[in-house]
Amino acid sequence: MSRIEGVLKTLKDQGRKALIPYITAGDPNPDETVGLMHALVSAGADIIELGVPFSDPMADGPVIQLACERALKHGTSLRRVVAMVKEFRATDPDTPVVLMGYLNPMEAMGYETFATLAADAGIDGILTVDLPPEEADDVAPLFSARDIDPIFLLAPTTTDDRIRAISEHSSGYVYYVSIKGVTGSATIDVDEVARKVAHVHELTALPVGVGFGIRDAKTAAAVGRVSDGVIVGSVLVDTIARHQTDPAALRKALTDLLHPMRVALDDLVH
Amino acid sequence: MSVKLTEEMLKALPDARGHFGTFGGRFVSETLMDSLMTLEKEYLRLKDDPDFQAAFDKDLADYVGRPSPLYFAERLTRETGGAQIWLKREDLNHTGAHKVNNTIGQALLASFLGKKRIIAETGAGQHGVATATVCARLGLECHVFMGSEDIKRQSLNVYRMKLLGATVHSVESGTKTLKDAMNDAMRDWVANVDDTFYIIGTVAGPHPYPLLVRDFQSVIGRELRQQSMDAVGRLPDALVACVGGGSNAIGMFYPFLADEDVQLYGVEAGGFGIETGQHAAPLCAGRPGVLHGNRTYLMEDENGQIAGTHSVSAGLDYPGVGPEHAWLKDIGRANYVSVTDDEALDGFRRLTRVEGIMPALESAHAVAYGLKLASTMDKDQMLVINVSGRGDKDIHTIAQLDGIEI
Missing domain, CATH: 3.40.50.1100 (Rossmann fold)
Structure with a gap:
């Protein structure tokens, strides 16, 4: 059982929902990232999604675009991101880490090399935004062979046939994109998300994480009620941007944002 | 290495997943997959439809x-x-420019698909102008994404697009040129995928664009x-x-x-x-x-x-x-x-x-x-x-x- 499966199973047995924060590695600078990851765990994160910065993040809104620019300005390469996870893993053997990014940096490194380094660093899942399962035949098996979960996206536009097919290619969890749009762009219609996620649950046995548009404890709880986990990204990254020059204030601000979501999710257990 | 290409080999390319050898394909976020698959299906049907081809040929003759x-x-x-x-x-x-051959074809496709809102990226502005032109003629809402660097060096085309009724969106991200315009067009498309047709200006992008733009050109x-x-x-x-x-x-x-x-x-x-x-x-x-x-x-x-x-x-x-x-x-x-x-x-x-x-x-x-x-x-x-x-x-x-x- 992978680390991701283990964590999600434990939570399920407890009737709890996963809190999955996203930050972009190297933002505001590479020296801060590992510390921020530990801070996220202290504030209640069950799994961390760590963004790999890319020069052309086509699926991201302005907040994460700017985070990528900040990270790249400090030379945050994929190799360095992998090293950050290795450092994090040295003191946190339990919290799963999912790398989320675009395909080209992985292709440039070479898939075999990347998969090997990722496994060695203790990376648990890989989510590649611009890699649908149709193009993943050469890539995903390299991850699976090393017990790294390939995680794919589902969208509001995904047909039932594709939901089934994508779930077959995925392990760990599937990531349901709650809105038609880029990251950080719109507020979600909770009823609509609930309806769609319930439908996804009918088509796959995998846990379903929901991301895009979750900004506070209230939306986290509303989405947590219908899913297995909530993914929180842009609102955290925006907080990083606002406190980028003051590390202590930044950690406090992230905690102040994330902890109430943890509490709200755990309040669902009754 | 040089390979003798036969008509038969050429007909088989791109393959069903849009590949030319190891190139091409469809590397996009999931939200766009359904639209791209629908576009592919509809295009492959219309490609051999005599009415569609006749409409295309007539526009190329009388309008272009x-x-x-x-x-x-x-x-x-x-x-x-x-x-x-x-x-x-x-x-x-x-x-x-040659760009209009393609915008005529894609605008026809958009009409057949019932899409009323058109987006496009442009570098020099020629594709933007060609898109704004066909949108004016067909009464379609037109949004053109253009890097702010390119807006500076191609001000004449920017004004032409505006005269034609298009909204020109200045793209300030990245290098502020064509690639960034394409990023922002993709972002717009993801957000408006239900009613929007993306007229890509070149033989790049996800399948079936390299195929259909090539066919039109x-x-x-x-x-x-x-x-x-x-x-x-x-x-x-x-x-x-x-x-x-x-x-x-x-x-x-x-x-x-x-x-x-x-x-x-x-x-x-x-x-x-x-x-x-x-x-x-x-x-x-x-x-x-x-x-x-x-x-x-x-x-x-x-x-x-x-x-x-x-x-x-x-x-x-x-x-x-x-x-x-x-x-x-x-x-x-x-x-x-x-x-x-x-x-x-x-x-x-x-x-x-x-x-x-x-x-x-x-x-x-x-x-x-x-x-x-x-x-x-x-x-x-x-x-x-x-x-x-x-x-x-x-x-x-x-x-x-x-x-x-x-």
Whole structure:
């Protein structure tokens, strides 16, 4: 059982929902990232999604675009991101880490090399935004062979046939994109998300994480009620941007944002 | 390595997943997959629909003004002293470039699909103008994404788009040029996927775009075959076209791919020189990677981050290239070369002064290389340069280089 499966199973047995924060590695600078990851765990994160910065993040809104620019300005390469996870893993053997990014940096490194380094660093899942399962035949098996979960996206536009097919290619969890749009762009219609996620649950046995548009404890709880986990990204990254020059204030601000979501999710257990 | 291509092989490409060999494909976020699959299905159906084709042909004739002439540049030939130089005059199309062939076709597709809102990216502004033009004619809402750098250097085309009723969105992210305009167009599309049709301007992007743009642009090569037979009773010996994303080049080359005696030359933007790194020549100096929905040759750094590009011509200032070109390069069927900004400017001046034809700076790259190539060929050989667009939009840039305020 992978680390991701283990964590999600434990939570399920407890009737709890996963809190999955996203930050972009190297933002505001590479020296801060590992510390921020530990801070996220202290504030209640069950799994961390760590963004790999890319020069052309086509699926991201302005907040994460700017985070990528900040990270790249400090030379945050994929190799360095992998090293950050290795450092994090040295003191946190339990919290799963999912790398989320675009395909080209992985292709440039070479898939075999990347998969090997990722496994060695203790990376648990890989989510590649611009890699649908149709193009993943050469890539995903390299991850699976090393017990790294390939995680794919589902969208509001995904047909039932594709939901089934994508779930077959995925392990760990599937990531349901709650809105038609880029990251950080719109507020979600909770009823609509609930309806769609319930439908996804009918088509796959995998846990379903929901991301895009979750900004506070209230939306986290509303989405947590219908899913297995909530993914929180842009609102955290925006907080990083606002406190980028003051590390202590930044950690406090992230905690102040994330902890109430943890509490709200755990309040669902009754 | 060179492979003899047969009609049968060509018909099988791209394959069902949009691959040309290892290139092409569909690398997009999940939200767009359903739209792309629907577009593919509908296009493959309409491609052989006589009504659709008749509507397309009629628009090309009556609205674009096709066929575009094949012109023998007699004086240029004499001065160059080599092969006969002929020009395929896409610059004479309505809106001034080959781009309109494709926007006519895609706007027809949008109408058949019932989409009322159109988005497009543009570099030099030619594709933006061609899109705004067909939208004006069909009464469709039009949004054009353009890098703020390009807006500065192509102000005339920006104003044309506005006159045509389009909204021009200035793109401030990344390098503020064509690639970033394409990023923002993709972002808009994800958010408005239900009612919006994305008219991509070149043979790049996710499948089926490289296929359908190539098909729409292939009218260039089909006409050229016929015109060449009519004029000289045989096919040309060499074809030369500029390559940014590569739509005018593939449109010219595609109907000749199985004619192995016809040499094909794609001319990339060498900028300040390939050796400076300041250029936009991924086929000459890049390596395979994935960007904007397809695997192709890219300009990137060792970490897979997309590199900034430079070209005097906004329309060639792009770090990628259509996947079919990437495949043609690897199998050795087409030659990809580059000329520098300075060489292209010389080409512009030469064609202007010797033939009275002012090419777009993009097309001037093909002119510059075509003249070089012609001088190495025999007098009884025939070379055709695709003058993909006219230079009116570049007068400001040229004047500025000459130190003249207009």
